[in-house]
Amino acid sequence: DAAGNVVRSEALNVKIDAATPKVTLTGSSTSIDAGAKLTLTAQTTLGSGCTYKFIIFNPATNQWFKLQDFGSSNTFTWTAGSDGTRLFYVDVKDADGNVTRSKVLNVTIGSGSTDRLTVNATVSDNTTNIGEKITFTAHGIGGKAGYTYKMVVYNKTTKTWGLVQNFSSNNAITWVAGTAGDREFYIDVKDADGNVARSAVMNVITK
Incomplete structure (x- = not known):
């Protein structure tokens, strides 16, 4: 003040997080015929000197394949095989x-029928605490009735995959968080x- 007295405020805490790196994968199409070519393109904010590895998962056979090991090319052209x-x-x-x-890029190989199998999935909450339950609900759309459901989880903290439920008629899946x-x-x-279709990703943060 005018008399030279000084008083300090309470602390105002501000946390500055580093920008989350982004990696996106796009395809030249999301629906192609068997025998047609699909061009995959990767983009990232990770800076220069990056290398790219392209992989594919076939839900019908439950198999993973490496299309390209880590290399400087951020594009890959793939030729579609069987329908699915x-x-x-x-x-x-x-x-x-x-x-x-x-994130996953879904591509359908086949005739492009309007009755194509899809799945609508929702989660009861996107944040939870250790020991609390959340419920995932899924509904099959299109295809041929008689749906079964499988749920998998990817832990971004430990970089590991896990199976929550294998194919079952149960479409309301309860999950309990064990760790943050x-x-x-x-x-x-x-x-x-x-025929198998995968839902969009559902993100859940456990505190």
């Missing part, structure tokens, strides 16, 4: 050796003809 759904990911390694995985962390959940639906 394929799930694509790209892993991007930065100059320090850190690896970040993209950031997780991604997916639900696969299988119809009576054996």
Whole structure:
């Protein structure tokens, strides 16, 4: 003040987080015929010196394949085989050796029928505490009735995958958080003809 007295305020705490690196994977199409070519393109904010690894998952056979090991090219052209759904990911390694995985890219191989199998999945809450229950609910759409559901989880903290429920008629899946962390959940639906479709990612943070 005018007399020279000084008083300090209470502390105002501000946390500054580093910008979350982004990795995106896009395809030249989300629906192609068998024998057609699909071009995958990866983009990242991780900076220069990155390398790219493209992988594919076939839900019908439950098999993973490596399309391209870590290399400088951020594009890959794939030729579609049999009808069905394929799930694509790209892993991007930065100059320090850190690896970040993209969200899933769903591509349907087939005739493009309007009755194509899809799944609508929701989660009761996107944040939870250790020991609390949350419920995932899924509904198959299209395809041939007689749906079964499978749920998998990717733990972004430990970088590991886990199976929550294998294919079952139960479409309301309860999960209990055991440890803190950031997780991604997916639900696969299988119809009576054996066709499989995967839901969009559902993110859950456990505190």
